[in-house]
Amino acid sequence: MTTFGEDAMSEPVVALRGVSAELGARPVLRGIDLTVCRGQVVALLGANGSGKSTAVRSAIGQVPVSAGAVELFGVPVRRFRDWRRVGYVPQRTTAATGVPATVTEIVASGRLSRTGFRRFCRADHAAVRRALELVGLADRAGDPVGALSGGQHQRVLIARALAAEPELLIMDEPMAGVDLAHQEVLAETLRDQVASGTTVLLVLHELGPLEPLIDRAVVLRDGRVVHDGPPPTAAGRPALPGHDPAHPSPAGALGAGASHHCLDPQAGTEPLRTGLPS
Numbered sequence: 030m031t032t033f034g035e036d037a038m039s040e041p042v043v044a045l046r047g048v049s050a051e052l053g054a055r056p057v058l059r060g061i062d063l064t065v066c067r068g069q070v071v072a073l074l075g076a077n078g079s080g081k082s083t084a085v086r087s088a089i090g091q092v093p094v095s096a097g098a099v100e101l102f103g104v105p106v107r108r109f110r111d112w113r114r115v116g117y118v119p120q121r122t123t124a125a126t127g128v129p130a131t132v133t134e135i136v137a138s139g140r141l142s143r144t145g146f147r148r149f150c151r152a153d154h155a156a157v158r159r160a161l162e163l164v165g166l167a168d169r170a171g172d173p174v175g176a177l178s179g180g181q182h183q184r185v186l187i188a189r190a191l192a193a194e195p196e197l198l199i200m201d202e203p204m205a206g207v208d209l210a211h212q213e214v215l216a217e218t219l220r221d222q223v224a225s226g227t228t229v230l231l232v233l234h235e236l237g238p239l240e241p242l243i244d245r246a247v248v249l250r251d252g253r254v255v256h257d258g259p260p261p262t263a264a265g266r267p268a269l270p271g272h273d274p275a276h277p278s279p280a281g282a283l284g285a286g287a288s289h290h291c292l293d294p295q296a297g298t299e300p301l302r303t304g305l306p307s
């Protein structure tokens with residue numbers, strides 16, 4: 030297990046500062062600030078069309094920004110090359126359907142960011158096998174990916190991201206179409222990843238079994254950050270252990286410019302609870 034010191038915990042792994050982006054002629058992001066520090070698990074929430082996918086796609090350089098700055102591991106994304114450190118699960122796609130590849134081949138493709146064009150070594154094969162086991166698909170390893178159900182396909186995409194053993198996992202609605210039993214399995218997997226120091230940025234519609242893992246929620250509305258703080262409270266119970274639902278954080282109270290959600294090494298506070306209302 031990796032242990033990070035306080036200095037590492039204060040290091041922004043993902044930083045969007047004042048980011049605006051247009052798709053077509055439409056302004057989709059309107060000056061958003063989003064910082065995820067090492068070891069944090071941040072959920073990006075908001076209604077359909079609020080800009081969540083665009084925000085994570087701009088974080089990995091897939092959407093060009095018209096204003097503001099995007100950094101990964103402290104490096105401007107346009108100069109970032111160390112992609113082995115990043116695992117990305119796109120919003121559910123059927124792109125692999127019809128591709129004549131096996132489940133193992135799709136998952137192994139996630140390892141290419143580490144291996145480049147060298148031959149797979151024993152550790153690479155082991156990482157692929159382990160990723161398949163983590164999502165509960167080891168028994169389907171040799172099957173054509175086109176023969177899988179939608180939820181199984183989603184789990185293949187998660188395994189593909191895990192195969193690279195990334196330091197940062199960015200997942201766009203990873204639980205979409207996944208049944209509750211396998212959501213629990215994936216939540217357990219994610220818990221292990223987080224325990225070993227992985228930083229996670231998730232687009233979610235509902236927190237579900239991931240709720241206990243979420244340190245912070247950033248809520249978008251119409252391309253703007255309207256809340257950055259504790260996750261919303263599920264009906265009738267606290268969003269996090271120790272969080273009093275009688276004192277919910279007012280949406281927008283923390284607003285944009287949330288880099289203070291990283292641990293201040295001088296402050297000596299609990300790193301991942303910074304910003305929770307008392």
Ligand SMILES: Nc1ncnc2c1ncn2[C@@H]1O[C@H](COP(=O)(O)OP(=O)(O)OP(=O)(O)O)[C@@H](O)[C@H]1O
Pocket residue numbers: 052053055057075076077078079080081082083084120
């Ligand atoms: N390629 C595109 N060209 C033009 N507009 C687009 C494109 N992709 C997305 N948009 C628009 O950008 C806005 C934000 O889309 P985005 O996919 O980021 O939203 P989202 O919050 O992830 O939504 P959902 O919850 O439905 O996945 C929407 O109004 C959408 O119609």
